[in-house]
Amino acid sequence: MRRRSSLILLxxxxxxxxxSPLVRWYAFPRLAKIPANQYQDMVxxxxxxxxxxxxxxxxxxxxxxxxxxxxxGNVEASEKMEKTAGRDVVVWDGLSYVQGPDGEMVSxxxxxxxxxxHTQEPVHTKSEMVDGDPVKRTGIEFKWPFLTEKRDxxxxxxxxxxxxxxxxxGTQDFRGIEVYYFEQTIPWTKVPFxxxxxxQGITPESxxxxxxxxxxxxxxKFWVEPLTGxxxxxxxxxxxxxxxxTLLGGREKVTAFAGHVKIREDYIRSTVDLVESNxxxxxxxxxxxxxxFLTLGVLLLxxxxxxxxxxxxxxxxxxxxxxxxxxxxx
Numbered sequence: 314m315r316r317r318s319s320l321i322l323l324x325x326x327x328x329x330x331x332x333s334p335l336v337r338w339y340a341f342p343r344l345a346k347i348p349a350n351q352y353q354d355m356v357x358x359x360x361x362x363x364x365x366x367x368x369x370x371x372x373x374x375x376x377x378x379x380x381x382x383x384x385x386g387n388v389e390a391s392e393k394m395e396k397t398a399g400r401d402v403v404v405w406d407g408l409s410y411v412q413g414p415d416g417e418m419v420s421x422x423x424x425x426x427x428x429x430x431h432t433q434e435p436v437h438t439k440s441e442m443v444d445g446d447p448v449k450r451t452g453i454e455f456k457w458p459f460l461t462e463k464r465d466x467x468x469x470x471x472x473x474x475x476x477x478x479x480x481x482x483g484t485q486d487f488r489g490i491e492v493y494y495f496e497q498t499i500p501w502t503k504v505p506f507x508x509x510x511x512x513q514g515i516t517p518e519s520x521x522x523x524x525x526x527x528x529x530x531x532x533x534k535f536w537v538e539p540l541t542g543x544x545x546x547x548x549x550x551x552x553x554x555x556x557x558x559t560l561l562g563g564r565e566k567v568t569a570f571a572g573h574v575k576i577r578e579d580y581i582r583s584t585v586d587l588v589e590s591n592x593x594x595x596x597x598x599x600x601x602x603x604x605x606f607l608t609l610g611v612l613l614l615x616x617x618x619x620x621x622x623x624x625x626x627x628x629x630x631x632x633x634x635x636x637x638x639x640x641x642x643x
Contacts, residue, residue, distance in 0.1 A: 319624065322617035330610035337603040345459050345595065346430035347403045349391040354383040355580050359551070359572025364413055367512045370561065372568040378419065380574060381410045384426075384455065394427065394438060401430035404440075405455070409471075411570075419570070421509040424471055426454055433458050433542070435469075443471045444508050452476040457542035459595065461493055468495075472529050473502045479533065487536050487545055488585055490592075497533040501554075504529045525558030527569065538588045540595040545588050546581055549574040 357380040364375045387404040394402045407424040422444045427436045435441075435450040442448060452467030468479035479497035486492070506517035506527050532550040537543065553569040561567055576584070 319617045319620040322613050322620065326610045326613035326617060328610075329606045329613065333603045333607040333610065336606065337599055341598040342431060345598065346401055347428075347433070347456070349386050349388045349401075349403050349430070351386045351403075351405075352384070354381065355584075356381055356577045357547075357549075357574050358577055359574045362572030363568050363570065364419065365555070365567060365569040367510075367515070370567065375414045377414050378570065378572055378574075379412050381408075381412075383408050383410075387425075390440070394436065398436055400436075402436050403428055403430045407455075417511065418509070419511050420507045422471070422507055426450070428454075431459075443474060444505070446474070446505070448474055450476065456544070457537050457539075459540070459542050460599070461537055461539040461542045463493060466495070468497055468533070470497075470499050470531075470533075472504050472531070473499055474504075475499075475502070479535070485536065488581075490538055490545060490585065490589065492536040492545060493539050495535045495537060499529070499531050499533070501528050501530045503527070520558075520560060523558040523560040525560040526556050528554045528556055528566075538592060540599070541588055541591045543584075543588045543591065545585050547576055 359378040359380070360376065362375055362378045363372050364378060365372050384405045384407045387406050390404040391402050394404065405424075405426040405428075407426060409420075409422045409424070411419040411421070413419050424443045425440055427438055427441050428434060429436055433453055433456055435452075435454075437449055439447070441450065450469045452469050454469040454471070457466065463481050463484070465478045465480045467476050469476045477497060477499060479495045482494045482496050484491060485494050504527055506520055508517060510516060510520075530552045534548040535544045536546040538545050551574050552571045554566045555561060555569050556566040
């Protein structure tokens with residue numbers, strides 16, 4: 314009976330020991346993915362910013378500029394692309410809506426971002442775009458991969474339509490969460506005008522005829538929770554200028570927008586709460602279950618060896634037979 318029990322325990326020990334690496338290296342990469350129907354929004358603010366008044370074509374100080382960013386998962390488009398791509402694909406329809414202190418629109422830029430649900434690598438299709446212009450992204454955007462590493466990544470800038478390195482700058486503590494801090498600098502770059510302009514009757518085509526061009530520069534900062542790859546906080550030191558042409562009345566350049574953009578406090582709190590809950594799920598698959606299964610396997614193996622050793626131990630001593638007395642020869 315002991316031998317049978319020890320064999321069963323040995324089989325369970327082998328099972329759980331083998332299950333440990335399978336959970337970490339096989340199951341996790343296949344189960345960890347961005348859901349196709351995810352929806353998220355974020356409100357950012359630039360206080361004491363500089364904004365162009367298109368009525369006078371003069372820059373002025375304003376108390377606040379608000380940027381509302383939304384990302385909506387397009388399930389129908391994802392399912393269509395998965396059939397041709399042969400992998401799990403996520404399609405995010407994004408919108409960056411900028412409004413001045415009076416609530417009036419400053420710019421409105423839609424975007425379609427298509428990526429692998431597991432690795433966050435871009436998936437290229439004809440519908441990939443920024444503000445109606447086709448683009449072919451390289452690098453990441455909005456989210457880092459699961460299990461983010463302490464290294465530089467390539468990050469796509471939607472304003473300039475270019476990919477540039479975003480540099481790992483160190484590990485920090487952000488409201489009790491260990492995060493990796495990344496920073497990217499986009500130097501002054503000529504960028505297209507938004508398709509939707511803040512003044513009725515003005516179009517990118519009409520502005521182009523004046524010879525005026527739009528330039529942009531930013532310092533982008535992200536604090537990323539490494540297990541989930543989700544930014545818990547972000548900032549941008551954002552600058553835009555109009556340069557040259559007859560639209561400026563002989564001036565070389567004028568500031569269109571300049572401000573230190575930060576995530577609003579209530580959205581920071583909700584983002585931290587969401588990341589903490591998702592972090593627990595990632596830890597379950599990458600640490601708790603693998604180490605738990607391995608520990609259980611070792612314990613079962615030890616118990617199996619113990620029962621086997623007891624089964625092979627010395628038994629009760631056998632009784633000694635007394636020889637019958639033999640007759641004595643004369």
